[in-house]
Amino acid sequence: MTRQESASTAPQTYAERSYRSPMGLVGGAMLIALGLWLGGDALVRGAAETKLTALFALVLGVPLVAAFTLRPVVKAGEDRLLVRNPFRTLTLPWGAVEDLRASFSCEVFTTGGRKYQLWAVPVSLRQRKKAGRQAARGAAPRRSVLGGDAGPVPRAMADQTMDELREIKAQATHREGASGEPVVRWAYGVIAPCVVGAIGLAIMAAV
Template identity: 75%
Template sequence: MTSQDRTSPPPQQYAERSYRSPAALVGGALLLLLGLWLGGDALLRGDVRTKLTALFALLLGVPLVVAFTLRPLVRAGEDRLTVRNPFRTVTLPWGAVEDLRAAFSAEVFTSGGKYQLWAIPVSLRQRKKVSRQAARGSAPRPRFGLDADAGPVPRAMADQTLDELREIKERATHRESAQGEPAVRWSYAVLAPLVVGAVGLAVMVAV
């Protein structure tokens, strides 16, 4: 082995990227604070029936809020795409990913079906705004007297994100370490308290 072989650089590694919805995170945090405040007050000041109802309502409501606002995440690694949706986590080797599209929602397609990307919301309003800018042939006029035609017309955030994911997929799709079958794992930490809360709340209403 020559000295050149010993000092050759390792294959380029790509940093993992994570995508979440800032609006969902903020909204979820506010809903949790409101729910805990109201539920905590009922637990402290209510009678036995009120306390039980508040407890089951929290067991139902908190997991639902967490599932649909704080939990969704898309993580793009060098070899695989991890999709964390409200009630399950899907791990997709890049070799198993056939396409990524965003119509009314962002979706990833495999030979066995498709999965929604809850963490990448599609804003039709934002798309219409970008389309109007493209039709005018220029982006909004920047400040400080810069040329309004400089640079490309911006794209909707969901479309930009899917473009990035497609680039990562293209780099990895033929790599041996990026091959395999999709794996789906249910989130029992979310589902278990949700079911207990729903059943308990139904019993309290019935009696």
């Protein structure tokens, strides 16, 4: 077998893809900055009770905002799908992924009948309506004027992402490394400070 034939029959490799919500990252950073500014001012200038309340509010608020805005990410590799949601991290081998759907939210279904939401890939109904209007307005005229294909139909970002994930899953169907069971880990580093902050605020409110 020649070198060229060997290269053509070798398994193709794909770079890991990461998906995040740009609006979530920007919004989360702004909310945390605002919270630190207000909380910091209360810690510096407030009375003792105000300082304690501000401290517990920051201990609860900063991790909570970060969990829902900065933390979520979806990473698609050759063998597995990693889903980092606000309070859990899911490691799903592609062999354990049964389906990927996008309706009012993006969801992944496993072979065990479990369903998990992809927080990092929010569904925008506005984007879908806009893409539908663009497709309805532009596809037919471009075909009639150019006499050829009008190109890809416009799609919302969430739908494009789910198409890419389905494509990666299809490529990994027969890979030996894509087998295995889903692994779910709780994000105790996020949960613990939220619990402490909530208990502290409850105590401050009671006294």
